[in-house]
Each structure stands twice: as C-alpha cells, then as structure tokens.
Amino acid sequence: MSIYDKLFDDKLIIKRVKNKLPHLFQLAELESSRNGKLGMEIGSVRERILIALLMYKFGIDIVDPNIPITAPEIDVIVNNEPLSIKTMTTQNKSWMPIKLIWTTDHQKVTEFKERYQPSCAMMIAKICWNSQGKLLLFSKKSQLEILNLIGKDRYIKLPKPNTNSRGVEITTEALAMLEQSSHTKCIDINFVRKNIDYREIYTKWLDAWIEDY
DSSP states (O other), rough: OOTTTHHHHHHHHHHHHHHHHHHHHHHHHHHHHTEEEEEETHHHHHHHHHHHHHHHHHGGGGOOOOOOOOOOOOOOEETTTTEEEEEEOOOOSSSOOEEEOOOOHHHHHHHHHHHHOOEEEEEEEOTTTTTEEEEEEEOHHHHHHHHHOOOOHHEEEEOTTHHHHHHEEOOOHHHHHHHTTTEEEEEEEEOOOOOGGGGGHHHHHHHHHOOOO
C-alpha cells in the first residue's frame, strides 16, 4: 500500500477535503486572477494547497516539496515516496488533457515519448464548479497497466509541430480509463462557490505586517 492511500482512507481527511477544498481553490483563483482572468500561476497555487494537505495529514517533517527541476514528473515526496500533483477545471465533468511536461521542442518531445514510463503515483483534482468534482489518486501500477493496454500513441498526446501548444499531455481516453481503474482512490467533492470578500486573500500578508518580530 502506498502512503498516499492512507489519505483517501482517513475519514477526517475525507470530511475536510469535501468541506475545505472548494473554498481554498476559490481563494486560489482570486489570488491568481487579475481583471477576472486567471493567470498561469493558478496551477502552482493549487499544488501548494494540496501539498499543505499532505503536511497536515503526515506531518511537515516527512513532506519534501523541494524537488529538483530535473525531476519534472515529481512535485512532492512524502516519506521517500514521490508523487505527481495535477489539477484541471472542466465545465461538464468530462476530462481535459493534462500536461506531463511543458515543452514544445520537437527533439525533447520525441525523446520524452520514447522513454516515458510513469514513475510515481499521481494525485489529480478534477474541478467542476457548481457541480461534483473529485480528488483522485492514480497508482503507479494503474498508470503502467493503462499505458501498456492502449499504447503510447493513445496514452500520450504530442503537441502539433509549429504550434504554440504548451507541452506533452495525457489523453482524455487514458484519464477516463484511469478514473475507472480498480486501483484508483477517489473523494467526491461538491465544488460550490461562495461569496468571498476579495480582501480575504490579503489577510495573511496583512497579518504579517501587523505581527511584531
């Protein structure tokens, strides 16, 4: 059993994820928006929220988010177990392709496809505002099984040559199959927006200015 399975088997964690994640992701959107448009940093802010969840569950001392840039698939390591973290927003509960690497260099893309094998578990937040979304855990085993079953051409979507696409993606077909895998863990979440004062995102910085040290 992976250490991350324990996150999805903990009744207290499940309750907190259901209650808190929509609010925290809504704050992340406010923090990452300007003039109503989301910035590219939204993915990093959501990732930090989920890493903080791991710290809450397992303790800050065994959660290592300081991952070298040479390990693009890994976002955090807990108790020596690497994990990839992804988030996506969908309008109708359907899957959107999810980035594996952020490069359009033709040579790097080709090399990546040739050598790619899932190296760790993957946690994905599937956000569907004003509807039901999910927090999912795809095991390394299930990723390898689906990849071997359908092959790399159907598992990986490469950027089209001479386009401004942002990288190599996991296909929606592969993601749908991973979602249905018997090895996948899932927490269903109602992503309901609430009325939030935009000034709430400045609270932590205001508190830092007020605090004496």
